Amino acid sequence: MISIEPLGDCAYLAHLPDERSAAGWARALRRLDWEGVTDVVLAYRSVAVFADPDRLDPEVLGARLRTIDPASPGPIAEGRLVEIPVLYDGEDLPDVADRTGLTSDEVIALHSGTTYEVFAIGFLPGFPYAGYLPDRLSGLARRESPRVRVPVGSVAIAGRQTGIYPGESPGGWHLLGRTPIRLVDLEAGVFAIQAGDRIRFHPILTDEFEIRRHDHHHP
Amino acid sequence: MSLIVLKPGLFTTVQDAGRIGYREWGVPTGGAFDQGSAGIANAIVGNDPDQAVLELTLLGGEYSAKSPLALGIAGAPMEARIESSDGAVRDLEIPSSVTLQAGDRLILGWAGEGARTYLAVRGGWRTPIRMGSRSSEDRLQSGDILPAETGTIRSRRLARPDGRFPTAEPFRVLDGPDAAIRGAWIDPSYRVGSRSDRMGLRLEGEPIAVESSVNRLSAPVAPGAVQVAGGRLIVLGVAGGTMGGYPHIAQVISADLDRLGQLRPGDLLRFRRTTLDEARAEARALRIARRNLLLRIATAARDD
Numbered sequence: 001m002i003s004i005e006p007l008g009d010c011a012y013l014a015h016l017p018d019e020r021s022a023a024g025w026a027r028a029l030r031r032l033d034w035e036g037v038t039d040v041v042l043a044y045r046s047v048a049v050f051a052d053p054d055r056l057d058p059e060v061l062g063a064r065l066r067t068i069d070p071a072s073p074g075p076i077a078e079g080r081l082v083e084i085p086v087l088y089d090g091e092d093l094p095d096v097a098d099r100t101g102l103t104s105d106e107v108i109a110l111h112s113g114t115t116y117e118v119f120a121i122g123f124l125p126g127f128p129y130a131g132y133l134p135d136r137l138s139g140l141a142r143r144e145s146p147r148v149r150v151p152v153g154s155v156a157i158a159g160r161q162t163g164i165y166p167g168e169s170p171g172g173w174h175l176l177g178r179t180p181i182r183l184v185d186l187e188a189g190v191f192a193i194q195a196g197d198r199i200r201f202h203p204i205l206t207d208e209f210e211i212r213r214h215d216h217h218h219p
Numbered sequence: 220m221s222l223i224v225l226k227p228g229l230f231t232t233v234q235d236a237g238r239i240g241y242r243e244w245g246v247p248t249g250g251a252f253d254q255g256s257a258g259i260a261n262a263i264v265g266n267d268p269d270q271a272v273l274e275l276t277l278l279g280g281e282y283s284a285k286s287p288l289a290l291g292i293a294g295a296p297m298e299a300r301i302e303s304s305d306g307a308v309r310d311l312e313i314p315s316s317v318t319l320q321a322g323d324r325l326i327l328g329w330a331g332e333g334a335r336t337y338l339a340v341r342g343g344w345r346t347p348i349r350m351g352s353r354s355s356e357d358r359l360q361s362g363d364i365l366p367a368e369t370g371t372i373r374s375r376r377l378a379r380p381d382g383r384f385p386t387a388e389p390f391r392v393l394d395g396p397d398a399a400i401r402g403a404w405i406d407p408s409y410r411v412g413s414r415s416d417r418m419g420l421r422l423e424g425e426p427i428a429v430e431s432s433v434n435r436l437s438a439p440v441a442p443g444a445v446q447v448a449g450g451r452l453i454v455l456g457v458a459g460g461t462m463g464g465y466p467h468i469a470q471v472i473s474a475d476l477d478r479l480g481q482l483r484p485g486d487l488l489r490f491r492r493t494t495l496d497e498a499r500a501e502a503r504a505l506r507i508a509r510r511n512l513l514l515r516i517a518t519a520a521r522d523d
Contacts, residue, residue, distance in 0.1 A: 006393060008470040009498035011441055013396055039242040041439040043462045046396075048439030050242065053473075054506065058499060120437060122245040122462040129437075184244075189350035191244045 090175035126184035146172035228280030236269035252480025256294035263291030270343030279327020289370035295333030426450035443471035
């Protein structure tokens with residue numbers, strides 16, 4: 001079941017039953033590439049669609065959105081898979097291990113042994129909310145006092161989700177490690193991860209981290 | 220060739236029509252909070268409405284020119300004057316056009332009503348473009364230099380657009396995704412809190428009881444979203460986040476969004492529920508009226 005309601009007078013918000021169908025619906029809509037649609041924003045089980053009313057009548061948009069098949073199968077059923085190399089040297093790794101009753105190596109193996117769906121991008125430009133974590137890594141509340149400065153590229157977990165800090169910023173998630181990959185280039189407007197993508201972390205060592213940190217390629 | 224910031228005022232930023240098409244990356248549209256007034260400032264100097272302007276908030280600041288600049292100023296009426304190096308002082312009305320000569324100082328005081336004033340230059344402020352826009356949330360600092368074309372313009376005072384800042388008029392809203400939990404929030408009036416900015420207006424009033432599920436998933440939001448956080452209303456501004464976790468009970472219609480940008484801390488405001496048909500009709504009427512007004516002003520400017 002899909003419900004589509006107006007979000008103000010020139011946008012719509014579609015609600016889908018689960019994260020996967022919301023991502024599929026957003027991909028189907030993006031592929032249609034309608035003239036006048038400016039933004040398709042996926043977050044968990046909802047998708048917002050914004051249009052320029054000078055180019056696309058909002059009423060027409062509303063009627064057209066209802067024609068999208070929410071169960072569009074085929075090549076758009078799954079998002080891209082983005083590989084994220086991680087040096088697991090995070091400040092909170094020992095504490096996470098302690099609180100989950102695992103060893104640090106087990107935390108790393110569990111965190112990097114799962115393919116995650118990216119549910120949303122937000123809070124900061126390019127910050128991916130991804131999940132869900134394996135049960136044994138899940139359930140840690142955010143830190144009581146958020147860090148004032150989380151290092152750029154930090155890979156972190158909270159609750160059932162994992163995320164990556166694309167730039168230096170404040171943050172309350174538990175830091176497991178750092179990726180040398182540059183996730184956002186705000187000057188160029190280039191972003192490595194899109195909501196609806198899948199991501200997989202793979203552990204690297206310090207040498208590789210240092211080498212990859214200095215080449216500015218996106219994954 | 221440039222404007223020098225002597226004193227930046229309370230909160231001065233470079234704004235334009237905003238960053239379109241980057242919401243999915245968590246980048247808000249930004250841009251001038253009152254697009255209508257920014258458009259008028261641009262039209263006064265013959266610019267297209269989307270050129271970069273300075274957005275001055277409540278207190279304007281002091282600026283000087285390295286070479287003559289053709290300026291247009293519109294939006295909230297501030298005390299404004301130009302002091303020349305020979306000591307001559309000229310008062311400025313808002314909206315108006317004026318040439319700032321090399322060595323002149325433009326001094327902008329407090330806004331008498333409204334919150335945001337827009338300073339345009341012919342050709343636009345030439346700050347760096349990021350993701351298709353010059354909009355920035357970084358406030359200007361003393362000593363900043365804003366590149367611009369040299370130019371002159373005849374001093375002209377424009378009639379104040381009618382009803383620019385009727386903050387007593389209710390803000391019209393449509394139901395938001397969480398309208399079902401609305402209760403009786405729509406009738407009382409609210410006061411704009413002091414911690415209000417381009418990200419959002421924090422409203423003060425009777426606390427609102429809202430049953431919020433701890434499991435509520437974040438969902439996309441847009442400027443004008445009325446959210447309830449800790450029993451208080453927050454109305455999202457143009458630089459607010461692209462998604463939100465708070466109950467989203469209503470959405471200010473697009474025809475009333477510019478007026479949000481002219482609310483000052485302490486102002487009273489009320490809401491009124493409207494229909495989607497009315498909201499769309501109002502949006503269409505406003506777009507047409509604005510296009511005609513800007514065309515008229517810009518044509519007059521180019522004929523000078």
